[in-house]
Amino acid sequence: MTTPADGAALTGRRTPEAVHRRRWAILGVLMLSLLIVVLDNSILNVAIKTISTPAPTGLGATQSELEWAINSYTLVFAGLLFTAGLLGDRLGRKKVLLGGLAVFGVGSALAAFSGSPVELITFRAVMGVGAAFVMPATLAVLMNVFEREEQPKAIGVWAGGVGLAIAIGPITGGVLLDHFWWGSVFLVNVPIVLLALALMLWLVPDSRDPDPCRVDPVGVVLSVVGLVLLVYGIIKGGRLADFTDATVLGTIGAGLAVLVAFVVLEKRSDHPSLDVTYFRDKVFSAAVAAVALVFFALMGVTFFSVFYTQSVRGYSPLQTGLLLLPLAAAQLIFAPRVRLLVDRFGDRATTTAGMLVLAATLAAFATLDADTPLWILEVVFFLMGAAMAHIMTPVSVLILQALPREKAGSASALSNTFRQVGGALGIAVLGSVLSAAYRTEVEDELTALPPALRHTAGESIEATLGVAAKLGPQGKALVVPAQDAFLHAMHVTALWGAGVALAGAAVVALFLPGRRRAPQEDEGERELAESRS
Numbered sequence: 001m002t003t004p005a006d007g008a009a010l011t012g013r014r015t016p017e018a019v020h021r022r023r024w025a026i027l028g029v030l031m032l033s034l035l036i037v038v039l040d041n042s043i044l045n046v047a048i049k050t051i052s053t054p055a056p057t058g059l060g061a062t063q064s065e066l067e068w069a070i071n072s073y074t075l076v077f078a079g080l081l082f083t084a085g086l087l088g089d090r091l092g093r094k095k096v097l098l099g100g101l102a103v104f105g106v107g108s109a110l111a112a113f114s115g116s117p118v119e120l121i122t123f124r125a126v127m128g129v130g131a132a133f134v135m136p137a138t139l140a141v142l143m144n145v146f147e148r149e150e151q152p153k154a155i156g157v158w159a160g161g162v163g164l165a166i167a168i169g170p171i172t173g174g175v176l177l178d179h180f181w182w183g184s185v186f187l188v189n190v191p192i193v194l195l196a197l198a199l200m201l202w203l204v205p206d207s208r209d210p211d212p213c214r215v216d217p218v219g220v221v222l223s224v225v226g227l228v229l230l231v232y233g234i235i236k237g238g239r240l241a242d243f244t245d246a247t248v249l250g251t252i253g254a255g256l257a258v259l260v261a262f263v264v265l266e267k268r269s270d271h272p273s274l275d276v277t278y279f280r281d282k283v284f285s286a287a288v289a290a291v292a293l294v295f296f297a298l299m300g301v302t303f304f305s306v307f308y309t310q311s312v313r314g315y316s317p318l319q320t321g322l323l324l325l326p327l328a329a330a331q332l333i334f335a336p337r338v339r340l341l342v343d344r345f346g347d348r349a350t351t352t353a354g355m356l357v358l359a360a361t362l363a364a365f366a367t368l369d370a371d372t373p374l375w376i377l378e379v380v381f382f383l384m385g386a387a388m389a390h391i392m393t394p395v396s397v398l399i400l401q402a403l404p405r406e407k408a409g410s411a412s413a414l415s416n417t418f419r420q421v422g423g424a425l426g427i428a429v430l431g432s433v434l435s436a437a438y439r440t441e442v443e444d445e446l447t448a449l450p451p452a453l454r455h456t457a458g459e460s461i462e463a464t465l466g467v468a469a470k471l472g473p474q475g476k477a478l479v480v481p482a483q484d485a486f487l488h489a490m491h492v493t494a495l496w497g498a499g500v501a502l503a504g505a506a507v508v509a510l511f512l513p514g515r516r517r518a519p520q521e522d523e524g525e526r527e528l529a530e531s532r533s
Contacts, residue, residue, distance in 0.1 A: 023150075026141070027145070027154055030138040032192070033101060033134055033138050034135070034138050039172070043169045043185045043188070044173075044185065046170045046174055046177070046320050048069075048306055049306060049317070052462045059117050062459055064236070064459070068117075068121045069120050070124075071235075072121045072122070072124045073131070074128065074420050074424040075228055075231060076125045077132045077416075080132035081416050081417040096133050097200060098197060098201070102197065103133070104127055104131055105130070105194070106126070107124070107129070109190055111126075111186040112184065113183055141205075157335075170320060173185050174322070219262060219265055226255050226261075230259065233247075234429055235432060237432055281402055284399060287398040287415075290391065290395050290507055290512075292421060292422030293503055293504035294501070295423040296422040297497040297500040297504070299426040299430075301365060304430075304490050306320060307486065308486070308487075309323055311461045311465065311486065312370055312487065323374070325381075326382035335393050338350065338389055347395075348509060348512040351394050352505050352512075355502075356505050357383055357387035358387035358391065359501035361380050362384075366490075366491040366494040370487065391504075426497075433489075434490065435460065437492045437493065461483070461485070465479065
């Protein structure tokens with residue numbers, strides 16, 4: 001009698017026949033799990049203005065508290081990804097995926113009923129713990145379910161699912177905020193988590209590394225502490241509009257020192273959570289750097305784009321979600337097809353072109369003003385989504401195929417860690433640039449206010465508009481200057497983001513491989529050489 005394993009052996013496959021037959025259904029379940037994590041972040045992008053509104057509409061969160069609501073999730077996520085990948089390889093990816101989804105669901109329910117910005121920041125961190133165990137496990141299972149020749153196609157579909165989540169998130173968030181309270185943007189995760197858990201128990205096979213590494217708790221603590229200190233210092237410097245402040249410099253310095261200690265420990269450890277030997281491979285290092293730089297630029301710019309559409313242009317959360325559709329549609333359209341371009345032109349040409357287009361779209365934000373025609377904004381978003389698809393799909397394949405199949409969890413964790421760290425630093429650094437530029441530009445308009453109120457009003461456009469609303473008719477004079485100051489700050493920040501994307505273009509142009517030869521090309525050249533000899 002032929003077993004599933006025998007069936008796989010007869011066809012030359014490494015996956016059992018039963019798993020191979022349902023591989024696309026398994027991919028659908030993995031994409032649903034991924035959808036929850038990505039959906040939450042894209043929903044939150046639309047909700048940040050509402051959360052910054054004073055109670056009872058929102059929580060009255062300041063700009064720095066909003067940055068922490070995003071970054072508490074991101075930093076915990078990034079700090080635990082190494083360990084999550086290793087635990088998945090050791091304990092089984094399915095078990096880790098189920099546990100991560102359950103924690104994420106509980107964190108979402110708690111975040112929905114937060115009574116203050118501090119509670120929201122705390123429960124977002126809990127959600128980050130769950131997400132850290134979901135994200136690497138989805139790609140690790142994918143790499144073990146699909147054969148090598150099908151992996152680029154499957155990763156393309158997986159990346160297209162990210163585009164779908166980016167599309168659904170803002171629209172879902174807009175609809176929820178139009179009809180319910182701000183906490184509904186988190187509560188919506190709970191039924192999706194329950195569905196994903198049921199489907200996963202039914203369809204997804206378990207897999208693990210037969211020779212797993214030991215867990216490195218000291219490394220995990222150092223990475224999280226170092227990142228939190230670094231990001232805290234950057235955000236505080238932006239809030240004060242003074243990066244020479246002793247507290248700011250001390251916190252940033254301490255964060256960098258802890259991160260250096262983390263790298264030294266990992267180099268010497270026989271069971272590192274981050275295996276630095278992977279970075280000896282130039283292609284792997286360049287691909288990981290590209291991921292970090294892309295999300296540094298992109299997350300920083302999307303953070304301010306919501307305030308541009310809602311606070312300056314006056315659109316509702318739902319309208320803002322609809323405005324972001326072209327970005328998501330482009331990712332959904334192009335991500336599954338990028339492999340065709342890579343086959344023809346190579347990884348280097350495809351990703352470099354994507355990086356250059358991304359830099360151009362970010363720079364285009366520096367030309368937008370309060371009455372720019374909407375079609376221009378929509379074209380910018382569409383090109384941004386197309387650029388993302390042509391960067392993320394090829395580099396994801398390069399990262400995942402650089403390591404052995406058994407280390408898929410570690411490879412996925414590394415990719416996602418640098419994406420999250422890049423995004424967190426992008427929000428912190430570019431958010432601080434935005435905050436400092438805004439305060440510098442608007443402070444002359446706030447001289448008539450009392451000193452304590454003047455400092456609060458200068459934190460962000462939402463803070464200025466909030467103070468203006470409390471002042472009544474005399475506060476109306478602050479609205480136009482606040483919008484003008486924000487536009488100036490947005491233009492400065494957009495050019496910083498474009499500069500980072502250009503740095504990414506240089507990295508991929510120098511270090512990623514060109515076009516890979518097809519086996520038939522090598523065969524043809526051999527036959528030609530033999531005929532001449």
